[in-house]
Amino acid sequence: MLCLGVESTAHTFGIGVVDETGKILANVIKPYTTDTGGIIPGKAADHHVELCDVTLREALAEAGVSIRDVGLISFSRGPGIGNCLKVGAFTARSLALRHGIPVVGVNHCIAHLEIGRLLTDASDPVLLYVSGANTQVISFESGRYRIFGETLDIGVGNLLDVFARHVGLGFPGGPRIEEMARKSSNYVELPYVIKGMDVSFGGLLTNIQRKHNAGLSTEDLCFSLQETVFAMLLEVSERALAHCGKDELLLGGGVACNRRLQEMARVMCEGRGAKMFVPDDRKVLVDNGAMIAWLGILEKARAKLGVADTGILPYWRTDQVEPNRNSS
Ligand code: AMP
Ligand code: MG
Numbered sequence: 001m002l003c004l005g006v007e008s009t010a011h012t013f014g015i016g017v018v019d020e021t022g023k024i025l026a027n028v029i030k031p032y033t034t035d036t037g038g039i040i041p042g043k044a045a046d047h048h049v050e051l052c053d054v055t056l057r058e059a060l061a062e063a064g065v066s067i068r069d070v071g072l073i074s075f076s077r078g079p080g081i082g083n084c085l086k087v088g089a090f091t092a093r094s095l096a097l098r099h100g101i102p103v104v105g106v107n108h109c110i111a112h113l114e115i116g117r118l119l120t121d122a123s124d125p126v127l128l129y130v131s132g133a134n135t136q137v138i139s140f141e142s143g144r145y146r147i148f149g150e151t152l153d154i155g156v157g158n159l160l161d162v163f164a165r166h167v168g169l170g171f172p173g174g175p176r177i178e179e180m181a182r183k184s185s186n187y188v189e190l191p192y193v194i195k196g197m198d199v200s201f202g203g204l205l206t207n208i209q210r211k212h213n214a215g216l217s218t219e220d221l222c223f224s225l226q227e228t229v230f231a232m233l234l235e236v237s238e239r240a241l242a243h244c245g246k247d248e249l250l251l252g253g254g255v256a257c258n259r260r261l262q263e264m265a266r267v268m269c270e271g272r273g274a275k276m277f278v279p280d281d282r283k284v285l286v287d288n289g290a291m292i293a294w295l296g297i298l299e300k301a302r303a304k305l306g307v308a309d310t311g312i313l314p315y316w317r318t319d320q321v322e323p324n325r326n327s328s
Helices: 041-063 082-099 108-119 156-166 173-181 202-213 218-244 259-271 289-298
Strands: 002-007 012-019 024-031 070-078 103-107 126-130 135-141 144-150 248-252 275-277
Touching (some): 012 289, 024 041, 024 289, 082 103, 103 108, 108 135, 144 218, 156 173, 259 275
Parallel strands (some): 002 070, 126 248, 248 275
Antiparallel strands (some): 002 012, 135 144
16 A cells, blocks of 8 residues: 655655555655745745645656555644645645545654654664754653653754854755864854753854854854754753663754764764664655655554544644554
């Protein structure tokens, strides 16, 4: 059985096709980007509407199948930007009704965890999920997906993107900051903010913007930004590993593409006899339809014909999801 998964929580519209063994037959991603500002919800949604048809055709062609071969449709029900989520939900529900295919709405954050488990040897990991909008440390523990730490304000990717834009590096900022950071090893002290198990980036952003305005070098600031925020994220991740008694750390989300984050995560894990996992393919780290399709397969018992219970849930938290698995 093939599942077609639709992703549209924020900047990316994506459609993936995955079979029941977890083989990814297609994963087409269409990101909405802008040089001038952040995501304007209405504009991102327009982008998704404009590209939904071509994305579907490309995904089916890449998989070498027709919509009649698809036995299940899944989509990101939340969390995300309402306008954007609606486009994915409309796409999925329309296809389901038109072709008489069962449909299931799934949680975007859990999809990042489950695609990592599928594609790496991690079996019961703590996930450090670091993307544009989201920053969470998640694990399946005592019968539920639980959040052990998260950002209290902006996502780490958003922090990198806003700072990159401030210093004229353009968008997306993460990869450009990574490049600049390689040119320096001069650490400038920045606010290191952990409250309990949560992190906060808002004050750090103001502080580093001021330092840049005062004339400190962009290379030094990019280097220091990475060292500071990655250390914060890994401190919380390490505490989650210790608390849960787990020995696998999985990285997910677009910021997990960062080599320095991967290296620091590896060093932390080695230090405590744990293993670090990160999928090789950047297309499964960023927002994508294949991970939604795979979670659809795992949640297929919940799929129904018709569109009852398929409304979007923009504020759906990871720990509100009723899990479909008993153990890891
Ligand atoms: P996502 O929201 O998961 O699709 O990921 C997008 C985010 O990942 C954006 O904020 C990017 O700036 C960030 N990103 C992508 N590549 C890198 C990288 N190499 N280093 C840091 N951040 C990155
Ligand atoms: Mg994401």
